[in-house]
Amino acid sequence: MSKLDKLLASESFLNYVLQKSDEDVAFWKQYIQDHPEQEDTIERAALALLSLQFVRPSVETPYIETHWEQLQSRIRKEAFQEMPRKPFYAQIYFKLTFVSLVAVLLLVFYLTSIQTSHLVLSTGLDQQLVFTFQDDSEVVLEENTKIHFSETWSTDTVRRVWIDGKGKFSVTKSTNLDGTPKRFEVYTDQMLIEVIGTVFSVDTREEPSVILHSGHVDVQLIGSEQRYALSPGQKVHIDQQNKLQISSVLTKTPLSLTKGQVNLSNHSLREISAFIEQTFGIQVYCKDESLLERKVSGLMNVESLDDLIAALEIVFKIKIHKTNDKLMISTFQKTNKLK
Amino acid sequence: MNAIAESNHSVPESELWESFKRGDEPSFKAIYFSYYAVLFQYAFNICKDEQMTSDAVQDLFSDLWQSRRNLGVVQSIKSYLFSSIRRRVLIKLKQNRRKQVLALEIFTLHPDIEFSQEMIQIREEGSFFRKLIISEALSALSKRQREVIYLRFYQEIPLKDVAKIMDINYQSAVNLCQNALKALRKDAKLLRVVSGELSN
Numbered sequence: 001m002s003k004l005d006k007l008l009a010s011e012s013f014l015n016y017v018l019q020k021s022d023e024d025v026a027f028w029k030q031y032i033q034d035h036p037e038q039e040d041t042i043e044r045a046a047l048a049l050l051s052l053q054f055v056r057p058s059v060e061t062p063y064i065e066t067h068w069e070q071l072q073s074r075i076r077k078e079a080f081q082e083m084p085r086k087p088f089y090a091q092i093y094f095k096l097t098f099v100s101l102v103a104v105l106l107l108v109f110y111l112t113s114i115q116t117s118h119l120v121l122s123t124g125l126d127q128q129l130v131f132t133f134q135d136d137s138e139v140v141l142e143e144n145t146k147i148h149f150s151e152t153w154s155t156d157t158v159r160r161v162w163i164d165g166k167g168k169f170s171v172t173k174s175t176n177l178d179g180t181p182k183r184f185e186v187y188t189d190q191m192l193i194e195v196i197g198t199v200f201s202v203d204t205r206e207e208p209s210v211i212l213h214s215g216h217v218d219v220q221l222i223g224s225e226q227r228y229a230l231s232p233g234q235k236v237h238i239d240q241q242n243k244l245q246i247s248s249v250l251t252k253t254p255l256s257l258t259k260g261q262v263n264l265s266n267h268s269l270r271e272i273s274a275f276i277e278q279t280f281g282i283q284v285y286c287k288d289e290s291l292l293e294r295k296v297s298g299l300m301n302v303e304s305l306d307d308l309i310a311a312l313e314i315v316f317k318i319k320i321h322k323t324n325d326k327l328m329i330s331t332f333q334k335t336n337k338l339k
Numbered sequence: 340m341n342a343i344a345e346s347n348h349s350v351p352e353s354e355l356w357e358s359f360k361r362g363d364e365p366s367f368k369a370i371y372f373s374y375y376a377v378l379f380q381y382a383f384n385i386c387k388d389e390q391m392t393s394d395a396v397q398d399l400f401s402d403l404w405q406s407r408r409n410l411g412v413v414q415s416i417k418s419y420l421f422s423s424i425r426r427r428v429l430i431k432l433k434q435n436r437r438k439q440v441l442a443l444e445i446f447t448l449h450p451d452i453e454f455s456q457e458m459i460q461i462r463e464e465g466s467f468f469r470k471l472i473i474s475e476a477l478s479a480l481s482k483r484q485r486e487v488i489y490l491r492f493y494q495e496i497p498l499k500d501v502a503k504i505m506d507i508n509y510q511s512a513v514n515l516c517q518n519a520l521k522a523l524r525k526d527a528k529l530l531r532v533v534s535g536e537l538s539n
Contacts, residue, residue, distance in 0.1 A: 005517050005520075005521055006513075006517060008517075008520060008521075008524075009513065009516050009517040009520050041524070044524040044525075044530055045520065045524045047524065047529075047530045047533040047534055048520055048523035048524035048526075048529065048530065048533075049520070050533050051473050051476065051523060051529055051532070051533045052488065052492040052493075052523075054454075054458050054492065054493045055458055061372075064371075064372055064375045064376065067375065067393070067396075067397065068368065068371055068372070068375075070397065071371070071397055071400055071401060074397070074401055075401055075404050075405070117362060150364070152364050152365065155365075156364070
């Protein structure tokens with residue numbers, strides 16, 4: 001290989017041809033002046049380099065976004081499968097000392113790793129917590145339940161929440177930057193629940209289960225291909241053989257105000273009160289427990305809370321006193337008795 | 340380009356890498372969005388199989404995230420990723436060949452890079468003939484020369500990193516590059532096309 005060949009493959013020559021560096025341009029002009037017999041070779045070499053002008057690959061951002069979401073999903077699933085299946089507490093007492101030490105160390109590592117990258121919410125005994133996410137999705141945590149989710153949850157391309165305990169999720173629909181639906185995934189130690197927008201309950205205790213109240217969810221047993229698409233009113237649980245089973249279909253559909261109608265199907269006043277609280281954001285009080293257990297079926301045409309109050313007063317023969325932020329339910333019987 | 344990736348463009352590569360190693364998801368995302376397209380292009384150019392390419396790129400990033408704490412310092416993220424994707428795709432290709440029971444074949448696989456006409460940039464848009472000439476000139480190079488040219492000029496990776504990616508020593512990369520350029524400058528048709536472009 002001649003010295004010129006080396007020079008013609010150098011960065012300096014490339015800079016000269018592409019006019020990237022004044023210093024290299026000056027060098028090569030001088031070189032050509034000093035070596036006129038090589039001018040033809042240099043010109044050919046310059047043309048050869050100029051043939052190497054390329055169009056860079058262009059891949060549409062939505063395409064990459066899609067693959068990024070798939071990658072995130074895959075990473076989370078793999079990470080979750082590596083997480084311990086059950087808390088260590090029960091085992092620690094009965095294991096040998098060195099096993100206990102290992103378990104404690106793992107627990108510390110587990111908790112530390114969660115705390116550094118995840119936000120954790122938990123409820124104690126006799127506690128209930130309603131938490132609203134940044135996208136207005138909501139979870140009602142029952143007693144002794146813990147959820148955690150990434151600190152970057154609101155910007156993640158998939159909304160993921162891990163739950164240990166019992167909770168009811170009301171998921172709002174959300175989209176990614178490219179307009180594609182943003183998935184909501186709930187993980188238990190055994191199940192993955194994939195959602196777009198819906199209401200469902202999760203229980204990870206004695207009989208781990210998912211109940212779908214409205215919308216659509218896919219439930220998958222982690223580590224298996226088994227997957228169920230639940231319809232509203234269906235429940236799926238994990239049986240003793242560690243398989244998903246649709247064990248029952250709920251006869252009662254959850255209350256909702258749709259097109260000015262509330263469809264009541266043997267719903268109690270307690271359930272209706274809860275529905276009012278959730279739908280209208282107003283507290284409902286009733287001291288008479290027996291009153292709350294009264295049930296009713298039928299279709300109510302209601303355009304507003306006032307309509308609903310009026311209808312309930314007639315149906316249940318009750319008095320509902322409304323103030324700015326609460327409803328007080330009482331019975332008419334007291335007045336009748338006075339008569 | 341994704342907003343996060345753009346916002347991280349101002350961050351030096353070394354900081355981006357260190358931040359990713361600490362588990363910073365936006366940094367990982369910035370790396371993914373910055374290099375997905377070029378890695379896909381390179382991997383596809385090696386194996387010519389879209390599914391294999393997609394799998395290899397996802398495997399690469401998945402493994403990268405899982406093993407981030409054990410990764411060392413890298414001088415160039417791009418070179419590191421290219422080296423990794425090249426190895427992965429070649430392994431997949433070898434595995435596929437084994438499956439095809441080509442037992443007698445000796446596995447001395449080298450990427451067979453093709454310069455399609457879509458990749459070639461010329462001043463006069465749509466000049467099929469000119470692109471064809473350049474494409475043919477590049478196809479006449481040896482496989483290893485084509486790969487050096489591809490990495491050095493198409494992907495704009497410095498030769499020292501090209502050597503690492505191709506798992507050859509630096510001098511071999513230099514020689515391959517010099518010989519490739521020498522061959523190109525002897526191609527009269529190619530030079531005529533390029534000089535014609537310049538005079539237009």
